[in-house]
Amino acid sequence: xxxxxxxxxxxxxxxxxxxxxxxxxxxxxxxxxxxxxxxxxxxxxxxxxxxxxxxxxxxxxxxxxxxxxxxxxxxxxxxxxxxxxxxxxxxxxxxxxxxxxxxxxxxxxxxxxxxxxxxxxxxxxxxxxxxxxxxxxxxxxxxxxxxxxxxxxxxxxxxxxxxxxxxxxxxxxxxx
Amino acid sequence: xxxxxxxxxxxxxxxxxxxxxxxxxxxxxxxxxxxxxxxxxxxxxxxxxxxxxxxxxxxxxxxxxxxxxxxxxxxxxxxxxxxxxxxxxxxxxxxxxxxxxxxxxxxxxxxxxxxxxxxxxxxxxxxxxxxxxxxxxxxxxxxxxxxxxxxxxxxxxxxxxxxxxxxxxxxxxxxx
Numbered sequence: 001x002x003x004x005x006x007x008x009x010x011x012x013x014x015x016x017x018x019x020x021x022x023x024x025x026x027x028x029x030x031x032x033x034x035x036x037x038x039x040x041x042x043x044x045x046x047x048x049x050x051x052x053x054x055x056x057x058x059x060x061x062x063x064x065x066x067x068x069x070x071x072x073x074x075x076x077x078x079x080x081x082x083x084x085x086x087x088x089x090x091x092x093x094x095x096x097x098x099x100x101x102x103x104x105x106x107x108x109x110x111x112x113x114x115x116x117x118x119x120x121x122x123x124x125x126x127x128x129x130x131x132x133x134x135x136x137x138x139x140x141x142x143x144x145x146x147x148x149x150x151x152x153x154x155x156x157x158x159x160x161x162x163x164x165x166x167x168x169x170x171x172x173x174x175x176x
Numbered sequence: 177x178x179x180x181x182x183x184x185x186x187x188x189x190x191x192x193x194x195x196x197x198x199x200x201x202x203x204x205x206x207x208x209x210x211x212x213x214x215x216x217x218x219x220x221x222x223x224x225x226x227x228x229x230x231x232x233x234x235x236x237x238x239x240x241x242x243x244x245x246x247x248x249x250x251x252x253x254x255x256x257x258x259x260x261x262x263x264x265x266x267x268x269x270x271x272x273x274x275x276x277x278x279x280x281x282x283x284x285x286x287x288x289x290x291x292x293x294x295x296x297x298x299x300x301x302x303x304x305x306x307x308x309x310x311x312x313x314x315x316x317x318x319x320x321x322x323x324x325x326x327x328x329x330x331x332x333x334x335x336x337x338x339x340x341x342x343x344x345x346x347x348x349x350x351x352x
Contacts, residue, residue: 010262022262027242028229028251028285037246053204059235059260063242063252066203070213070243075204078239086186086198109204 003039004170006032007150019175021150023121027063036169037064040147041071043167044117049144052114053077055136057103057128058084065119068147072117077110079103079132090138094131103128105135112140119147123168126157133161179215180346182208183326195351197326199297203239212345213240216323217247219343220293225320228290229253231312233279233304234260241295244323248293253286255279255308266314270307279304281311288316295323299344302333309337 006026013020026032044051051072056065057079069076082091082102089104110116118132133143143164151157151168154175158166182202189196202208220227227248232241233255245252258267258278265280286292294308309319319340327333327344330351334342 008263013262014259020262024254024261024263024282024285027245028253028282030228030245030249030251033252034246034249052206059238059254059256062235062238063254066239067243067246069203069206070210070246073206073210075206076209076239077204078200078235080235083190084235085200086189086196087184087200106200106204109200 001032001035003032003036007170009176021122021152021172023060023149026149036149037067037071039169040064040068040119040167044072044145044147044165047165049117049165050115051117051144053110053141054117054119055079055105055110055132055141056119057132060121061119061128064121064147064149068117068119074117077105079105079135090135092131092135092138094127095125103131103135105139107139110136110139110141114141115144116141117145117147118143121149123148123151123157123166124155126155126160129157130160133164177208177211179208179212183346185352197298197328197348199236199325202325212325213243213247215345216240216244216295216325216343220248220321220323220341223341225293225341226291227293227320229286229317230293230295231255231281231286231308231317232295233308236297237295237304240297240323240325244293244295250293253281255281255311266311268307268311268314270303271301279307279311281315283315286312286315286317290317291320292317293321293323294319297325299324299327299333299342300331302331302336305333306336309340 054069184198230245
């Protein structure tokens with residue numbers, strides 16, 4: 001099955017000039033959704049990696065991250081927009097493809113030395129992923145893997161997250 | 177394992193007088209997260225129910241809903257705040273415990289006659305769940321189950337969603 005064919009491109013969303021990669025067509029296709037998860041799990045399983053926590057940003061990141069947490073017998077840690085997490089947090093600002101924003105993590109979400117998988121739906125400029133990694137590391141966690149569904153390689157997001165073990169399933173090498 | 181003990185209550189969040197049920201302490205606890213998912217799956221498996229789609233609202237609903245979709249070999253359908261879904265949608269307004277809001281679903285997310293599990297983290301006044309059910313039924317889907325982690329039974333949300341097969345794992349019968 002070619003997962004690329006399950007992605008729908010929406011021109012000019014959320015703003016003029018962006019070719020938005022809509023993953024909902026993949027998620028709602030049961031065999032495609034299952035294959036995406038299984039491929040991500042297999043990539044890290046083959047390396048015999050163990051994760052204590054899977055960390056994802058709201059909202060689309062939660063969809064893949066929580067399944068990976070379940071499959072790896074790990075805890076799931078949501079990173080949320082400021083003010084959404086109810087207990088004590090630390091915050092990290094970041095730039096996205098479209099704007100500047102921030103995410104928070106609960107201070108008690110990661111214990112020192114825990115092995116963490118960071119998961120998001122998309123690697124674009126990797127601002128969100130960089131912020132996620134920084135939050136995990138500030139709490140003393142060790143990021144042993146990064147899992148993504150789609151990567152826009154022409155935006156060179158990997159330059160921001162060098163040295164990490166990154167698995168992305170569907171790559172676009174130009175705006176299309 | 178008593179899942180109730182994994183929930184943290186945060187007084188006066190997001191506003192004065194609300195005893196907020198923080199599920200992040202359960203999600204980040206790997207065995208508790210796994211047990212919650214397994215208990216929800218078992219409830220519907222025992223009834224030999226099959227689901228084509230699992231539908232959840234952003235953002236916390238995605239965390240449980242996507243794992244249930246994976247486990248039931250179903251597609252996952254996100255309901256999102258207005259303007260977030262990139263293709264053609266229908267919209268449903270609803271009242272939450274705190275405010276009035278709206279959710280959208282992609283028109284092509286559910287096919288007529290499909291068996292649907294609706295999943296959310298919390299049953300409070302059930303405004304969100306009612307809106308989710310309405311969106312699924314407008315597209316011709318059949319809601320054959322509702323799965324939730326926490327239920328505030330004293331808010332009598334079930335009155336709004338009578339006639340559906342509801343499984344909630346952790347019940348609070350008073351504000352505490």
